[in-house]
Amino acid sequence: MALLEYKCPNCGGALGFDTSVQELACPYCKSVVNTETLRGLDDALEQNQEPESVDWGYTGGCWKEGEQDKMAVYSCKSCGGEIVGDETLGATSCPFCGNAVVMTSKFSGTLRPDLVLPFKLDKKAAVAALHKHYLGKRLLPKVFKDQNHLEEIKGVYVPFWLFDADAEARTEYSAAKVRVWSDSRYNYRKVSTYRVRREGGIGFDAIPVDGSKSIDDALMESVEPFRLGEAVPFQTAYLAGFFANKYDVDAEQSMARATERVANSAVAAFRETVTGYQTVTPIGANVRVTKGGVRYALLPVWLLSTRYEGENYLFAMNGQTGKLVGDMPLDKGLYRAWLLKMFGIPAAVLSILAQVIVSLLT
Amino acid sequence: MKKILFTALFLALLPFGAFAAERPPRFIDEVGLLTEAQASELTRKLDEISERHRFDTVAAVVPSLDDREARLFAIDFFEEHGFGYGENLDGAILLLAVEERDYGFAGYGFALEAFTDAGQRYLEKLFLPHLREDDYYEAFLAFADGVDDFVAKAKRGEPYDVGNIPLTPGEVVTARLIAGGAAILLPLITALVILTVWKRQLTSVRKDDFARAYLREGSMVLTSRRDDFLYSHVNRTRRAETSGGGGSFRSSSGRSSTGRSGKY
Numbered sequence: 001m002a003l004l005e006y007k008c009p010n011c012g013g014a015l016g017f018d019t020s021v022q023e024l025a026c027p028y029c030k031s032v033v034n035t036e037t038l039r040g041l042d043d044a045l046e047q048n049q050e051p052e053s054v055d056w057g058y059t060g061g062c063w064k065e066g067e068q069d070k071m072a073v074y075s076c077k078s079c080g081g082e083i084v085g086d087e088t089l090g091a092t093s094c095p096f097c098g099n100a101v102v103m104t105s106k107f108s109g110t111l112r113p114d115l116v117l118p119f120k121l122d123k124k125a126a127v128a129a130l131h132k133h134y135l136g137k138r139l140l141p142k143v144f145k146d147q148n149h150l151e152e153i154k155g156v157y158v159p160f161w162l163f164d165a166d167a168e169a170r171t172e173y174s175a176a177k178v179r180v181w182s183d184s185r186y187n188y189r190k191v192s193t194y195r196v197r198r199e200g201g202i203g204f205d206a207i208p209v210d211g212s213k214s215i216d217d218a219l220m221e222s223v224e225p226f227r228l229g230e231a232v233p234f235q236t237a238y239l240a241g242f243f244a245n246k247y248d249v250d251a252e253q254s255m256a257r258a259t260e261r262v263a264n265s266a267v268a269a270f271r272e273t274v275t276g277y278q279t280v281t282p283i284g285a286n287v288r289v290t291k292g293g294v295r296y297a298l299l300p301v302w303l304l305s306t307r308y309e310g311e312n313y314l315f316a317m318n319g320q321t322g323k324l325v326g327d328m329p330l331d332k333g334l335y336r337a338w339l340l341k342m343f344g345i346p347a348a349v350l351s352i353l354a355q356v357i358v359s360l361l362t
Numbered sequence: 363m364k365k366i367l368f369t370a371l372f373l374a375l376l377p378f379g380a381f382a383a384e385r386p387p388r389f390i391d392e393v394g395l396l397t398e399a400q401a402s403e404l405t406r407k408l409d410e411i412s413e414r415h416r417f418d419t420v421a422a423v424v425p426s427l428d429d430r431e432a433r434l435f436a437i438d439f440f441e442e443h444g445f446g447y448g449e450n451l452d453g454a455i456l457l458l459a460v461e462e463r464d465y466g467f468a469g470y471g472f473a474l475e476a477f478t479d480a481g482q483r484y485l486e487k488l489f490l491p492h493l494r495e496d497d498y499y500e501a502f503l504a505f506a507d508g509v510d511d512f513v514a515k516a517k518r519g520e521p522y523d524v525g526n527i528p529l530t531p532g533e534v535v536t537a538r539l540i541a542g543g544a545a546i547l548l549p550l551i552t553a554l555v556i557l558t559v560w561k562r563q564l565t566s567v568r569k570d571d572f573a574r575a576y577l578r579e580g581s582m583v584l585t586s587r588r589d590d591f592l593y594s595h596v597n598r599t600r601r602a603e604t605s606g607g608g609g610s611f612r613s614s615s616g617r618s619s620t621g622r623s624g625k626y
Contacts, residue, residue, distance in 0.1 A: 139560045166581070175589075187601055192594040203581030207573045218569045225575035261573040268572060269582055325566040335557060342553035347546050354541035362534050 006100070006240050009033065014078065014099035016241025019122040019319075024237055076101060088212065091157065091236075091244035100240040107236060111246055115231040115297040116157065116238045119319040123153055126302035126317045129324040133315070138338065141331040144308045152305045155319060157239055157298035158220060159211040159247035162228065163258035164293040166203045169266040172196070172284040175277035194277070198270040201290075204262055208299065209254040211247030215301075216314075217257070222325040223318040226299055230320065234298070244298060251294045263287040385444045388412060389502070390422040393460050400499045407506050415513045417472055418445040418453025421502045427459045432466025433621035435459070437613040446470055451617070456489065456505045458498070458626075465493060468613075468621030476516035478523040479609055482622050485512065485522075487530045493626035 006015035008026035015033060018025035024033040074089075075082055078099045091102045107113060121129075127150070134145050173196045180189050206228040210220040232238075267285045274280050300319025305312060308329055315326030388408035389401055396404065404421065412419045420440055427435045436457035440446065446453045450471030457466045467485065469477055477485065488508045492501035515521055529537060613619050 133566075137560070137563050139557070139564060182601065185601060186598045189597045189599075190594055191597070193592045195588075195590045195592055197586065197588045197590075198584060199586035200582065200584040202583075203578035204573050204576045205578045207576045216567070218567050221570040222567045224570060258573075261571060265572045265574055265577065268574075269577070270584075273584060273587070327567050328564040330561060330564055335561075338557060338560075339553055342556060343549045346549035346552075350545035350549060351542055354545040355538060358534070358537045358541050362529050362537070 006033075006237065014240075016100050017119065017238055019119045019125075022118055022120075024240060074101070074103060086214075088214070088245040088248050089243075090246045091239040091242055093241070093243075100242075102236045102239045102244070107234070107239075107244075107246065112296075113159070113234040113298050114295040115162070115228075116234045117226060117228065117231040117297065117299045117320055118238050119155055119242065119300040121302070121317070121319055121322050123155065123302070125322060126153060126155075126304060126324070129317050129322055130304055130315055130326075133324050133326065134328075137328065139330050139334050140328050141308070141334070144306075144329055144331075150304055150306050152303070154303050155242040156215075156301050156303055157242055157244035158215055158301050159245055160208040160220075160297050160299050161211050161247070161251045161254040161258070162206040162208055162295045162297050163255070163262075164203075164205050164295075165207065165258065165262045165289050166201065166291040167262050167266055167287050167289045168199075168201050169263075169270055169288075170197070170199045170286045171267055171270045171282065173198075173271070173274055173280050174283050175274060175280045177276070178278045196274050196277075196280070198273055200270065202266045202269060204265070206295070207258050207261055208297070209257045211249045211251075211254060211296070212245050213248050214245070215303075219314065219316050219325065220301070223301060223316050223323050226318065226320055228297075231297060239298070242300075247296065251296070255294075259289060262289060388418065388420045388445075390420075390443070393423045393425055395423050395458075395460070395498045396502075404499065404502050404506070407503065411506055411510045411513075412447075412453070415510070415517070416447045416452065417476075417509070417513050418447055418451075419506060419509045420445050420453065420455040421505060422455060422457045423498070424457065424459050426461040427464055427466075432457065432459065432464040432623035433468045433611065433619075434466070434613065436466035437468035437470065437617075437619045437621060438615075440468065440470070441613060441615055441617070454509055456502070458493070463626050464623065465490075465626050466621060466623045468619055470613075470617060470619050472513070472516070474610070474618065474620045476512045476521050477620055478521055480524045480527055481512060481522035482620070484527045484530075485509075486622065486624070487533070490624075490626055491532065 006024055007013070008015050008029060008031055010031040011026060011029040013026050013028035015024040015026055017023075018032070021032055025031065026033070073082060076099060089103060090107055091100070093100050130150075134140060137145075175194045175196045177192045177194070178189065179192075180187070182188065208220075208224065208226060208228075210217045263285070266287045267282065271280065271282065302317040302319055304315040304317070304326070306315075307313070311329065313326060313328060315324060317324040387405050389396075389405045391401055408419045408421060411417075418440075420443075422436070422439055424435075424439070436455050439457055440453065440455040441451065445451070445455070448471065452471035452473065454467065454469030454473045454477065457468075458464070459466075467477075467482065485505070485508045489501040489504040492498070492504055512522060520526065609622075610618060610620050
């Protein structure tokens with residue numbers, strides 16, 4: 001399996017992508033290396049790649065059938081340490097020497113992403129965002145907040161499919177205008193019912209759909225939107241220092257979700273043109289994608305995980321915009337205490353006051 | 363001298379005594395709703411109130427109104443039977459027509475002062491609940507007590523009107539229940555709404571079923587826009603009335619009177 005490591009041309013240390021300067025930087029001698037100049041270096045290194053697998057001569061136990069199907073083994077070029085990962089692993093750091101390594105074979109040929117959106121925010125920003133996320137959450141267990149034992153923080157380039165779509169929409173609504181008036185004896189309510197139709201075209205650019213099975217789709221949709229105008233042509237150099245996966249959900253499988261989001265958005269957009277009615281109920285919609293395009297991109301996400309009372313809690317932060325999401329535990333004791341404070345005490349006081357006021361009025 | 367005084371007193375009382383003898387009792391029951399004992403007790407009470415206030419207080423039960431408004435029927439009935447004190451015919455009547463379950467309250471003379479519109483609505487609250495339960499005797503007793511109270515208040519220059527209408531015992535219970543319920547529900551709903559908002563703050567992972575952020579600017583084009591009228595429907599509901607029509611009106615004889623009509 002081909003591995004790519006970026007070595008500092010000054011001291012030979014392992015380079016990593018620095019989000020603050022948006023270039024590769026050496027953590028040892030602080031040298032900054034232009035990513036553009038490394039394009040050529042990518043090619044040179046790829047030409048000098050060693051065979052994908054190394055025979056270490058070990059003749060021990062055998063894997064059972066199927067056990068290795070989703071497993072891949074790599075050797076670190078710096079220290080020779082063996083890195084075991086799943087077959088989608090595209091970039092990681094060596095657990096022995098800490099060097100950033102990129103499995104270039106995961107991003108070559110037809111697997112090569114079209115775009116990469118470089119990380120704009122670093123690990124410190126992710127931790128700060130998590131602390132900010134905790135603020136103002138009155139029902140969050142204090143222990144969860146205080147202990148703050150983050151088990152893992154990693155920057156991951158998540159594989160996404162970006163769908164461009166032009167669609168034609170035909171939508172139909174039942175709408176009603178209501179007029180109310182009265183005379184001396186009766187109240188009147190006139191309901192006029194209309195059938196409203198809207199037809200037209202609508203276009204979307206780069207709707208992202210998560211191409212990784214191992215990452216929750218809802219989590220990825222929650223950190224959206226990504227400003228994809230800032231995406232650049234893919235270079236492996238951007239992956240240095242981060243984790244990266246290749247897709248394991250292909251474009252065809254992802255298309256359904258993109259189409260669903262296009263249809264929902266088209267119906268909602270055309271609904272906004274139906275005005276002047278008191279009620280509007282959608283009764284039919286036909287959205288047809290007439291022209292589409294798909295690109296493969298790696299988008300930056302910080303994943304932060306922690307454990308509380310035996311449960312895993314995973315947070316994700318958009319590595320470009322800093323939007324952080326993640327479900328948190330509820331402190332049931334705090335909930336009951338607040339319920340007592342906000343309901344029990346005021347109810348007791350108000351009950352007495354109410355009876356006193358009624359007595360005074362009668 | 364004593365003989366002259368006695369004769370003068372006898373002569374002075376003679377017209378009233380003769381009138382009292384000709385006039386029908388103050389409770390007239392053409393249907394036989396009450397027992398004899400009840401009718402007798404009610405008549406005694408009505409007589410006592412009427413004479414004490416010099417304000418004829420009458421109760422009557424008839425089979426039907428012959429398509430007339432209840433209060434108009436009541437005041438004509440009052441006048442035709444010779445009720446009413448003085449030239450203004452001071453007095454009031456509560457008349458029931460049992461076939462259609464109508465009631466009419468009406469009064470002449472001092473009744474126009476004693477029974478304001480708001481006061482009449484309060485008087486209704488005193489006897490109407492008994493009528494609705496077909497407890498006619500209690501309804502008439504409540505009416506008689508009400509008239510006693512109303513006339514006494516009006517004579518003191520403080521007729522029941524907006525601002526001094528007391529709550530009925532039933533209304534006091536209702537007010538206590540509503541106030542108690544509100545005192546519990548208000549903080550409960552407030553607490554639950556706030557806690558729900560706080561609970562929702564802990565959940566931020568949600569699918570986004572839309573793609574608004576990726577809508578291409580200026581790409582939306584409407585090629586067809588139709589709003590076709592299908593049909594309309596008018597729903598008419600009678601405006602709410604507290605019970606029956608009320609206020610000043612004229613009797614068949616042209617006298618100014620006050621009263622209310624309604625169903626029980």
